[in-house]
Amino acid sequence: MHKPFSQACVNNQQPISDVLKRVFGDRQQVLEIASGTGQHAVHFSAVLPHLQWQCSDLAVNHPGINAWLDDALQAGASNIARPLTLDVTQPGWPCLMSGARCDALFSANSLHIMSWSAVEALFTQLNTYLPIGAIVAIYGPFNYNGCYTSESNQQFDGRLYLRSPLSAIRDFEAVNALAQDAGLELLEDNAMPANNRLLVWRKTC
Ligand SMILES: C[S@@+](CC[C@H](N)C(=O)[O-])C[C@H]1O[C@@H](n2cnc3c(N)ncnc32)[C@H](O)[C@@H]1O
Known part of the structure; x- marks a missing residue:
């Protein structure tokens, strides 16, 4: 299969992994939600070899993720697992319930791609199934105090709306409120290139 390609992943993988090396330094098992092309999973599992990296996404993206994993596994990667089917709106994520x-x-x-109700569902699942002490790292664009952080983010939000009115750049404060309700304490809000952020929480209760 032709491997799907995201230039954004190439651009952001090093700045993200610079933070993950620190905040996932003592972690063992990572669940990735919405693996997309699979490029991040291949890159992060390679530069963070102490981690077991579990990809997941809607089933429609699995052929592309598997195409990237085929090459990585053939090249000797041993800490990356085939994608799980995980729709955050579906209750009872099997991977978190399985022990x-x-x-x-x-x-x-x-x-910013999934609907707000899906974002709420995601944090509800984290509240229910994520073990105390787990670290959650979420990358993307966010608004602060109801404002865009750049003109390019505002234009991007306009394009998101045209593609789906349910998609939108989320307010940091609203996402952090969901996180707090899910027992997550904000540890870091890292500035990333291209007006993105990398938010890091720890599950405390
Ligand atoms: C813009 S892509 C990002 C992919 C990848 N993480 C990246 O950074 O390139 C958005 C992803 O969200 C996933 N997604 C959308 N709705 C979802 C849902 N309800 N549950 C799980 N994943 C979802 C899509 O399948 C897609 O992989």
Whole structure:
């Protein structure tokens, strides 16, 4: 299969991994939500070899993720697992319920694509199933105090709306409120290139 390609992943993978090396330094098992092309999973599992990286996404994206994983596994990668089917709106994520103790969760560029009710569902699941002490790292664009952080983010939000009125750049404060309700304490809000952020929380209760 032709491997799907995201230039954004190439551009942001190093700045993201610079932070993940620190905040996932003592982690073992990462669940990635919305793996997309699979490029991030391949890159992060390679530069963070102490981690077991579990991809997931809607089933429609699995052929592309698997195409990237085929090459990585053939090249000897041993810490990356085939994608799970995971729709955040569906209750009872099997991977978190199965006893596989994931102690970290990562997702990039997903909250502004999924609907707000899906974002709420995601944090409800984290509240229910994520173990105490787990680290959650979420990358993407966010608004602060109801304002865009750049003109390019405002234009991007306009394009998102045209593609789906349910997609939108999310307010940091609203997302952090969901996180707090889910027992997550904000540890870091890292500035990233191209007006993105990398938010990091720890599950405390
Ligand atoms: C813009 S892509 C980001 C992909 C990848 N993480 C990246 O940074 O390139 C948005 C992703 O969100 C996923 N997504 C949308 N709705 C979802 C849902 N309800 N549950 C899980 N993933 C969802 C899509 O399948 C897609 O992979």
